[in-house]
Amino acid sequence: MTNVTLEQWQTLTAIVDNDGYAGAAEAMNKSQSSMSYAIQKLESSLNIRVFTIEGRRAVLTPIGRIMYQRAENLLQTARQMEKQAAQYAEGWEPVIKVAMDTLFPEWLMLEVIEHFTTEHPLTRIELLETVLSGTDEALLRKEADLVIGGRIPPGFLGNPLLTITFQAVAAPSHPLHHLGRDINYEDLQLHRQLVVKDSGSRNMDAGWLGAQQRLTLSHIHTSISAATKGLGYAWYPKLKIHNELTLGTLKALPLEMGSERHVQLNLIYADGDYVGPAARRFGELLTDAIAKAECLQVP
Amino acid sequence: MTNVTLEQWQTLTAIVDNDGYAGAAEAMNKSQSSMSYAIQKLESSLNIRVFTIEGRRAVLTPIGRIMYQRAENLLQTARQMEKQAAQYAEGWEPVIKVAMDTLFPEWLMLEVIEHFTTEHPLTRIELLETVLSGTDEALLRKEADLVIGGRIPPGFLGNPLLTITFQAVAAPSHPLHHLGRDINYEDLQLHRQLVVKDSGSRNMDAGWLGAQQRLTLSHIHTSISAATKGLGYAWYPKLKIHNELTLGTLKALPLEMGSERHVQLNLIYADGDYVGPAARRFGELLTDAIAKAECLQVP
DNA sequence: GCTAACAAATCTAAAAAACTGATATATAAT
């Protein structure tokens, strides 16, 4: 079904780009007659003319011009494939899988992905958002090469990335805000806690204070929006509820103790023995980006 | 720079699709040993392995899987190019240029384009929006294969497509609406008329009543929005101001005579002698679409 | 554990293709 070879398409583009058979021949390190041969082959197998001789120059026909454009595109993708293979041959992974705990600020991740893909356009990134034990599983099942998570499963090595500060909050209208005193453990027990669903199968719990009622939501953003509507109280990363706190749709709860909690997020490579250069570079960019982002600095 | 031939990529996909060298050989009408040869060639020139022998089966390596995906894509575009060439060889234009007077309802044009491109995905459409003499010029300068316009320049043949009804309108707040009587020619003279700029070089005039002041705008939509803001009166195609009339942001002017005008739009082929099958088909679809659209029927 | 069946790799000779250099043809410039 494909009768025209890449080399024939390339001959077409070379003739156009080096205006003429002679130039193309030189550019391709071949003889002029083989240029002629290639075009004749192309023309006869497609049953069209791509060049007409005007005077003593070869000029593209209308369909030739279109084929030229498409040929350029075809060749470019073919070249890119070979380039990617070459990168792989040098040890660069063609794809890296990154698992990220939803606690991690996504804007920062997007920034790093942006940076990485401009630096290495041929390495694809697959991003997996995980929660708690889901992050562990991604590591253990080798579903990710690079993981950002709070727990470091036994046998893995992790580097601290950044510390996430959690704040206990509820909507201003929530009863907990109208006790007229600091809130204690028993008060919390009486109200509904919003919990983010564990993406793994082991079902760990983010909120360990046993609240009578719970509302488990699958994503932190859903959960936050539930909290603003007064559906319950919850601990959220301060960074993720900055807007809600300034707008006043969420308000910090005055707990007797433990109003703030801290979780350390770590950068963990799935395979400690051999980390591919792409995964390693991605990790570097992540660390750099965090170092630069002053809003993440612990004062 | 391209060392791997299309046929080698195709061998790769054939082996995957027909699970095995033997199947691929049969599918490609070649011998098993030439499959083996092609893959070895590919692997050595890319310096990667795309298959590993697991047991007695050839299985894709990770990079092989990625290359397979990309190869499928590459081959598909190569095949499409040849298909397009074949269509051209049979007389189908690779691109048709359509010039459309802005009076023509654009939703209808988009509908027809949608229909045509699903029917003939390999023929590209270039749409040129023209006004008055611009439409003529598109024909005369052979800038379009197919033209929808009001005037049929001498020497061309046109088929009536549809009749556009113009309505004289102004914003409800406009002084012309507060005369307390029917509007006559002299009344109009005293006010600013909104005119759509001729896209051609001959500069014909859409509004022929010589109004003292004129505001010439380049596009009918700009003009309509100017009219709703009370900047002047104008004649617009009823179809184009349906929304404005129902919302009341524009109101029909009670003229003594000539409150409505009619313009016939015609379908004109640039080259009467030989119309390509794509252009002809596009014309058919246009005519059909107009016949079907009941809101365009003259009662 | 042995054997038959199977799948891919290797080898060699043959066939197909692509390539070159020389030459022919046609056009533009002088």
Add this chain to the structure above:
DNA sequence: ATTATATATCAGTTTTTTAGATTTGTTAGC
């Protein structure tokens, strides 16, 4: 008219691709 330039054609050579036989290694049945 003559020369320089650009593509086409031809004939012989080189390179690449192919088929068929054989080999190597694996699985499944007995």
